[in-house]
Amino acid sequence: MLEARNLGYRVGGRWLLKGVDLSLEEGEFLAVLGPNGSGKTTLLRLLSGELRPTQGEVRLRERPLAAYDSQALARLRAVLSQNREVAFPYTAYEVALLGRLPHLRGREGPEDHRKTQRSLERTRALPLKDRPFPSLSGGEAMRVEAARLLAQEPTLFLLDEPTNHLDPRYALELLLLFRALAFEGRGVVAVLHDLNLAALFADRVLLLKEGRPVAYGPPAGVLSPELLEEVYEVPFQALGRPGGPSLLLPWPKEVAHGA
Numbered sequence: 001m002l003e004a005r006n007l008g009y010r011v012g013g014r015w016l017l018k019g020v021d022l023s024l025e026e027g028e029f030l031a032v033l034g035p036n037g038s039g040k041t042t043l044l045r046l047l048s049g050e051l052r053p054t055q056g057e058v059r060l061r062e063r064p065l066a067a068y069d070s071q072a073l074a075r076l077r078a079v080l081s082q083n084r085e086v087a088f089p090y091t092a093y094e095v096a097l098l099g100r101l102p103h104l105r106g107r108e109g110p111e112d113h114r115k116t117q118r119s120l121e122r123t124r125a126l127p128l129k130d131r132p133f134p135s136l137s138g139g140e141a142m143r144v145e146a147a148r149l150l151a152q153e154p155t156l157f158l159l160d161e162p163t164n165h166l167d168p169r170y171a172l173e174l175l176l177l178f179r180a181l182a183f184e185g186r187g188v189v190a191v192l193h194d195l196n197l198a199a200l201f202a203d204r205v206l207l208l209k210e211g212r213p214v215a216y217g218p219p220a221g222v223l224s225p226e227l228l229e230e231v232y233e234v235p236f237q238a239l240g241r242p243g244g245p246s247l248l249l250p251w252p253k254e255v256a257h258g259a
């Protein structure tokens, strides 16, 4: 469904991202991990078509992104970005309803309202629907934004740190929801900082460092303490858990020695 070949993006003589290959099938969840500034958001912006690659190509449903007009692209992929500024004082409901825009041929109809309502229910944001969006807490706003994405009914979800601002329960619920959407046949690419959530939810993990891919594959292979130490420059420990992936913890010497 989604394919990137030898993807690179350069600004002012510096490669923010270089040499990234990936492919995502329907039903898959890909987590993109890496330290701050390693190029994760840049990758997501290239995959969404917001940025044009300096090198390489992104293909969605076997067509280059550049071949889609913006409306057609918006029906296929939805983006949860880190920039959540809304220019107008919309209510939460109106923000979620914006997800229907790519499907409208005039004004919205009963079907659009039904889908918006259902999306707000699925992200547990329905009780917030009449609140002015700018008055919502970070976590509440995230759930409303997630409802906007669901209302858009895309094939591909591109999520930049979707669990930012969410407490453990809502973080789990949101990832479970996108995992379920993947099982329903959509594709999900999520930038995550939480290695353990990535290990729990992702089929594959792409690990970036300084704009270059370091590893790409199933979490059990990629998320080893050795590789994580190389990428994040801090020691890690994997604590075995019966019936699940090991728990990965940064484990600097000071902690190990009880300092």
Ligand SMILES: Nc1ncnc2c1ncn2[C@@H]1O[C@H](COP(=O)(O)OP(=O)(O)OP(=O)(O)O)[C@@H](O)[C@H]1O
Pocket: 011, 016, 034, 035, 036, 037, 038, 039, 040, 041, 042, 043
């Ligand atoms: N338009 C730009 N011009 C110059 N440098 C940029 C531009 N956009 C991003 N960068 C730089 O590119 C690098 C990668 O940025 P990016 O936002 O992709 O990283 P990230 O992995 O998402 O980081 P974080 O985890 O902190 O969100 C950073 O050093 C950033 O400062």
